[in-house]
Amino acid sequence: MKLFQNHSPSQIQAYPAHVPDDILRFHKALPGYEPTPLISLDGIAGDLGVERLLVKDEGMRFGLKAFKGLGASYAVYRVLREQSGGRLEPEECIGEKGRELAEGITFSCATDGNHGRAVAWIAGLLGRPAVIYVPRGTVPARIDAIQSEGARVVVVDGGYDDAVRRAAEEGKDGRMVIADTAYAGYTEIPLYIQQGYLTIFREVSEQLEEKGEGSPDIIFIQAGVGAFASAAAMFFNNPSDSVHLICVEPEAADCLFQSAKAGDGMARSASSGKGTIMAGLNCETPSLTAWPAVRDRFNAFVSIEDHRAREAMRCLAAEGVVSGESGAAGLAALIALCKERPDFLSEELHLRDNARILVINTEADTDPDAYRRIVGLPGG
Numbered sequence: 001m002k003l004f005q006n007h008s009p010s011q012i013q014a015y016p017a018h019v020p021d022d023i024l025r026f027h028k029a030l031p032g033y034e035p036t037p038l039i040s041l042d043g044i045a046g047d048l049g050v051e052r053l054l055v056k057d058e059g060m061r062f063g064l065k066a067f068k069g070l071g072a073s074y075a076v077y078r079v080l081r082e083q084s085g086g087r088l089e090p091e092e093c094i095g096e097k098g099r100e101l102a103e104g105i106t107f108s109c110a111t112d113g114n115h116g117r118a119v120a121w122i123a124g125l126l127g128r129p130a131v132i133y134v135p136r137g138t139v140p141a142r143i144d145a146i147q148s149e150g151a152r153v154v155v156v157d158g159g160y161d162d163a164v165r166r167a168a169e170e171g172k173d174g175r176m177v178i179a180d181t182a183y184a185g186y187t188e189i190p191l192y193i194q195q196g197y198l199t200i201f202r203e204v205s206e207q208l209e210e211k212g213e214g215s216p217d218i219i220f221i222q223a224g225v226g227a228f229a230s231a232a233a234m235f236f237n238n239p240s241d242s243v244h245l246i247c248v249e250p251e252a253a254d255c256l257f258q259s260a261k262a263g264d265g266m267a268r269s270a271s272s273g274k275g276t277i278m279a280g281l282n283c284e285t286p287s288l289t290a291w292p293a294v295r296d297r298f299n300a301f302v303s304i305e306d307h308r309a310r311e312a313m314r315c316l317a318a319e320g321v322v323s324g325e326s327g328a329a330g331l332a333a334l335i336a337l338c339k340e341r342p343d344f345l346s347e348e349l350h351l352r353d354n355a356r357i358l359v360i361n362t363e364a365d366t367d368p369d370a371y372r373r374i375v376g377l378p379g380g
């Protein structure tokens with residue numbers, strides 16, 4: 001495990017000050033919407049010696065086994081709303097009006113699995129086709145899941161960045177690219193996707209309020225290109241509100257960690273070429289619109305080895321939570337810190353006796369064979 005601390009986190013500046021208020025309203029209008037469960041992990045908390053540990057289980061989101069439907073669907077809504085001259089209400093998107101606006105569009109994106117399934121799903125809800133680009137080595141189960149939403153899958157001979165480039169190059173002539181990573185000249189849709197993820201934190205706040213509890217004290221957020229992490233930064237945008245945000249990546253692809261450590265504010269690509277079982281986090285380059293928010297607001301960056309993710313998957317399974325390799329990464333980092341850097345938690349993060357720690361299970365068993373091998377049990 002590696003740890004890098006940002007000693008002076010600040011409020012993020014890089015966003016439009018105005019965060020739209022139609023995000024949760026839009027998600028509530030989608031078929032199958034339900035707040036995902038917020039579960040207390042008492043057994044693991046006891047083992048780690050922490051008072052309160054909660055997991056938000058995104059493996060249950062929209063029946064897609066991952067949180068990504070929130071971002072892709074909101075981005076598609078915003079694009080269609082713009083096409084309508086601002087006259088598409090959230091409730092009208094998956095309906096006659098939305099379908100008319102989407103007519104003739106083929107949706108497209110690059111993915112390491114979950115985002116592509118989400119784009120295919122929202123395309124299907126609008127009655128539209130989708131073409132999804134995946135990197136070489138994407139496991140058949142993830143390709144099958146994308147195809148099960150009715151999309152065509154193209155396997156690119158390269159890594160995630162190559163798949164992003166290929167989707168962008170071929171994203172012409174009636175294609176609409178819904179990329180979750182921003183690059184020069186393509187920033188609007190990724191920003192909508194980042195905003196779509198805010199629903200998770202809205203729900204957490206409401207769920208904690210219902211339980212009569214306040215905000216979490218420490219949140220572990222796993223990152224690929226950093227879009228999801230940037231949503232946490234947007235939601236908890238004030239470092240003085242005392243929520244500590246910790247970014248978690250696999251050691252094999254820790255581009256945000258390396259960018260933070262370099263210390264000059266610039267985003268860097270990073271890949272060890274070793275590969276990782278955390279396929280959803282196996283991204284070489286931070287998203288242009290996500291990086292500044294993560295850089296400024298996050299308190300620490302952790303990169304973890306694969307065996308940590310396996311251990312965390314087994315711990316979550318013992319508490320009845322089905323979590324895939326990338327899904328378990330947040331808990332994996334907490335376990336690693338408790339074992340290797342308890343001083344960091346107690347002295348730097350001021351982990352008090354009654355601290356509330358939140359991890360997000362961002363995916364269920366998206367590779368069921370690997371899940372069975374690692375956990376020794378069938379998944380969901």
Ligand SMILES: Cc1ncc(COP(=O)(O)O)c(C=O)c1O
Nearest residue numbers: 223224225226227228280362363
């Ligand atoms: C399961 C899972 N968790 C976390 C992430 C990280 O999201 P981001 O790429 O926005 O950092 C991904 C991305 O694909 C994912 O699939």
